Amino acid sequence: MSAELLRAERIGRRFGGFVALEDISVSFSAGQLTSIIGPNGAGKSTFFNILSGALSPSSGSLCFKGRELNGLPQHRFVHQGISRSYQITNIFPDLTVHENVRVAAQALTVSYDIWRSRARLDELNMRADAALEAVGLQEKRSTIAKLLAHGQQRALEIAIALVSEPELLLLDEPTAGMGPEETREMVALLERLSQRRTVLLVEHKMKMVLGLSKRVLVLHHGRLIADGTPDEIRGNAEVRRIYLGQSEGYG
Structure with missing residues (x-):
């Protein structure tokens, strides 16, 4: 069993009187x-923003490698080992x-130093090149x-996150606005990236999600209604009724 990396515990988020997550x-x-995944208004973006530090939860806790992240500013999430596009x-x-x-890469350094050594600049250049190599x-x-x-451009943004x-x-x-060929190239990139690190994504292209993911979470009206493998999600009657629709393809 793989070690737990991130835990969200009883996360809730309110915007005034509106309950976005519960x-x-x-x-x-x-x-x-x-x-x-989830239909429009399900709470996906809100939950994703909490996991990345862009929003704070109204209730509950978020822990990364056993350390609580609540109250940590978003830029500190990167230093903890969490990056996003x-x-x-x-x-x-x-x-x-x-x-x-x-x-x-430079933005990750603690302070700007006009007397930065050439070796340090070379290190930043090498890190940038390694990230570009990773995304092709x-x-x-x-x-x-x-x-x-x-x-x-989408691959470049991922390289920026990888540095x-x-x-x-x-x-x-990650495949927003892409045609079929670009989507296939992005899927291949995501498969390569997932071999070396933990990847969490929000995506609307259902066939891609079910073909690529090891695990799928389904949100609806701010609640988690299903959590399982792609096959389990395909066979989940509530998911089919609420989100996928009986007539939609699953292959």
Whole structure:
């Protein structure tokens, strides 16, 4: 059994009188790719934002490797070993591909030092190159980011998340806006990444989710209604009724 990496215990979130999440308890094991699905308004984004530190829970606790994260500012989540991408591509369009990732690497340092040694700068460049290699963009390192195809820009954003060498990688709809070919390339990338680290993603493309994930969580009206393997989710009558629909394909 893989060691527990992240635990959410009785997580709740309110926005005024609106209950977005209620009493969600779930743990995530190291070395597993997990997807969070659910219809619009299910609470996926809210839960994802809590797991990444973008939102604080109104109730409950979040622990990473046994350490409580409640009250920790989002930028400290990266230093704990948690990194994320966003649904909307978030890059510096006028910098090169390599510069985008190197800037992210520099941001991880405690302070800016104008007398930084050449060896330290070389280390940052090597980390950036390693992240680009991991997502298949090494040959594009000198390309201005806005000139990349959409799928390549999404891969660049993942490289930016990878430069911190996270143990847990959170991806918010990594195939958003992609056509079939770009989606296939992203799926191949996600499969490679999941071999070396724990990956958690929110995604709407159901066939992709069920074909790629080892585990699937289903939210509905802010509650966790199912948690299991893709086969278990396919066969879950409540999930089929509420989310997937009896007429939708599952292959």
